[in-house]
Amino acid sequence: xxxxVSQILKKELREMFRDKKSLAMMLIIxxxxxxxxxxxxxxxxxxxxxxxxxxxxxxLNYSPTNVEQNIMDETxxxxxxxxxxxxxxxxxxxxxxxxxxxxxxxxxxxxxESDTTTMAMSLAESYLNAYKEYLQxxxxxxxxxxxxxLLNILVVKEDIEISDNYFANFITSYAFMFIIMAITVxxxxxxTDATAGEKERGTLETLLTFPVKSRDIIxxxxxxxxxxxxxxxxxxxxxxxxxxFLANNVFEIYKDTNLMLSLSSIGYAVxxxxxxxxxISGLCIAIASKSKTFKEAQSALTPLTFISxxxxxxxxxxxxxxxxxxxxxxxxxxxxxxxDIVNNNLNxxxxxxxxxxxxxxxAIVLKVIIAQYKSEKVLFNQ
Numbered sequence: 592x593x594x595x596v597s598q599i600l601k602k603e604l605r606e607m608f609r610d611k612k613s614l615a616m617m618l619i620i621x622x623x624x625x626x627x628x629x630x631x632x633x634x635x636x637x638x639x640x641x642x643x644x645x646x647x648x649x650x651l652n653y654s655p656t657n658v659e660q661n662i663m664d665e666t667x668x669x670x671x672x673x674x675x676x677x678x679x680x681x682x683x684x685x686x687x688x689x690x691x692x693x694x695x696x697x698x699x700x701x702x703x704e705s706d707t708t709t710m711a712m713s714l715a716e717s718y719l720n721a722y723k724e725y726l727q728x729x730x731x732x733x734x735x736x737x738x739x740x741l742l743n744i745l746v747v748k749e750d751i752e753i754s755d756n757y758f759a760n761f762i763t764s765y766a767f768m769f770i771i772m773a774i775t776v777x778x779x780x781x782x783t784d785a786t787a788g789e790k791e792r793g794t795l796e797t798l799l800t801f802p803v804k805s806r807d808i809i810x811x812x813x814x815x816x817x818x819x820x821x822x823x824x825x826x827x828x829x830x831x832x833x834x835x836f837l838a839n840n841v842f843e844i845y846k847d848t849n850l851m852l853s854l855s856s857i858g859y860a861v862x863x864x865x866x867x868x869x870x871i872s873g874l875c876i877a878i879a880s881k882s883k884t885f886k887e888a889q890s891a892l893t894p895l896t897f898i899s900x901x902x903x904x905x906x907x908x909x910x911x912x913x914x915x916x917x918x919x920x921x922x923x924x925x926x927x928x929x930x931d932i933v934n935n936n937l938n939x940x941x942x943x944x945x946x947x948x949x950x951x952x953x954a955i956v957l958k959v960i961i962a963q964y965k966s967e968k969v970l971f972n973q
Contacts, residue, residue, distance in 0.1 A: 595804070599811025607781050607819060616777045617819050621827035624773070625834035628766050632838045632845070635758045638706065639844055643667045646710040650678035650690030662721045666714050691715060759848045760933075763835065767929040768903040770827040770864065771922075775871050775899040777823035778816055779892045782875030785812045787888035809960050813876055820868035828860055856932045859942065863932070867925050870949050871899065873956040880963050902926060913941050919948040 607613045649668050652675045663670055671678075671687060678690040682701065688711035689702035700715050702708035731737070835850040852860065875892055882888035903926035911917070913927040918941040928945055931937040 595807040596810045596814070599808055600814050603781075603785055603812055603815030604818065606784075607815060610781075610784065613781050613784065613819065616780045617823050618826065620773045620776055621770075621823060621830050624766060624769050624827055624830045625837075627769055628762055628831065628834035628838055629841075631762055631765070632758070632842045635762075636842045636844050641710065643714075644669075646688045646707040647714055648686065648688050649711060649715055650681060650687045651693070652678055652690070653693040658725055659718070659722055662718050662725075666717050666721075668714050668718055689715060691719075758844045759850055762838065763850060763933045764903075764907050764930060766831045766835065767860075767933065768900065768907070768926060770824060770831060771867065771903060771925060771929075772896065772900045773827045774820045774824045774864065774868055775896050778820045778868070778871045778875045779879075779889070779895070781819050782812075782816045782872065783879045783882075783885055783888040783892065785816065786876055786879040787882040788885045791884050806961050809876070809957060813872055813957065813960075816872040816876060817869050820872050821865055824864035824868055825861065828857070828864060832857070852933065853935070856935060856937075859932050859937055860929065862942070863925055863928050863945075866946055866949050869953055870921070871895075873953045873960070877956050877960050877963075880960055898922065906930070913938065915941065915944060918942075918944040921949070921952060924948070 647667050647669045648671060650671045650673060652673065654672055655663065655670060660670075671681070671690075673681065675690075675692050678687065678692070679701070681687045682690055688707045689700060692699045692701065698719055700712065700719075702712060832852065839845050839848070839850040874895060878891050878895065879888040882891055899922050902920075902923040905911070906923060906926050907930075911923075911927065913924075913931055917927055918924050924941075924945045928937065928942060931941070
């Protein structure tokens with residue numbers, strides 16, 4: 592049996608490495624990971640280091656007092672005084688980042704959801720809060736009250752553990768999510784070519800004339816696709832580590848932050864990549880085997896790419912943490928374990944549960960595929 596499986600495996604690998612499209616899927620897709628890491632890092636840094644002149648033009652429909660002017664000078668606000676109608680027009684034309692209107696003692700900040708308005712909002716709020724505090728102190732002093740005692744009647748101290756760099760968490764999480772997606776995409780083409788492609792070319796019937804069991808054929812094809820996926824995953828991991836190293840040393844937003852993984856973390860990441868590669872390879876072959884043509888198989892496999900990626904996005908946005916139950920949930924468990932690996936808080940029990948649950952799924956999938964290959968209706972598109 593082993594020799595027959597190895598012969599099928601050699602055949603599939605030989606055809607795979609001769610196929611330019613398979614090689615492209617396997618080797619080119621991981622190249623996008625450094626572009627993602629370095630590109631997004633450059634974008635984050637450009638946003639953080641934007642000159643204040645790009646978002647400090649704030650309109651006022653009133654003349655600021657000397658105190659207000661001093662506060663605005665300290666916060667680097669460039670005030671533009673005009674009527675409300677003129678301010679609205681200037682804002683719509685892009686001459687203002689936002690504008691403030693005053694009616695008696697009520698100040699209203701007008702703007703939109705653009706990046707510059709958001710940054711200008713922080714300047715406006717700093718100015719208004721500082722001016723409000725000045726007015727409060729002045730009122731208390733004029734009424735012969737102790738301003739310090741009243742304003743500091745409640746003292747709040749902060750003892751908050753400094754969280755990890757947000758940008759570092761974001762970029763590492765998305766880099767590892769992209770590894771998952773790269774493995775998925777790279778598995779679809781060889782799985783399609785090894786199943787629906789052989790049906791369409793008529794080579795599957797020739798293969799079945801040899802004294803080889805369906806089980807051996809499936810295992811050979813499955814292992815060839817898995818090997819292709821593992822190569823993509825390992826290459827993606829290597830490029831991720833290189834790009835994280837470069838980003839760590841180039842961009843100021845990662846200052847005092849270590850983006851690199853320890854050797855043990857890299858080893859755990861490799862295990863996750865290998866297990867995921869086996870899972871996605873089995874699913875791709877199972878879906879593609881049901882298709883009659885190469886094009887039909889590609890269409891059927893397209894949703895699998897999104898299914899593999901969306902749980903990662905949801906887990907990241909909702910800050911979901913790993914537990915024993917989620918460690919057994921397909922797709923979601925891989926993302927959560929990657930996050931734990933990056934944060935150096937991996938629980939080996941969760942890792943074991945992920946491996947065990949995935950092996951069970953793979954066994955079921957392979958059993959289904961073998962049953963499909965024993966059916967003439969499925970094999971010959973009857």
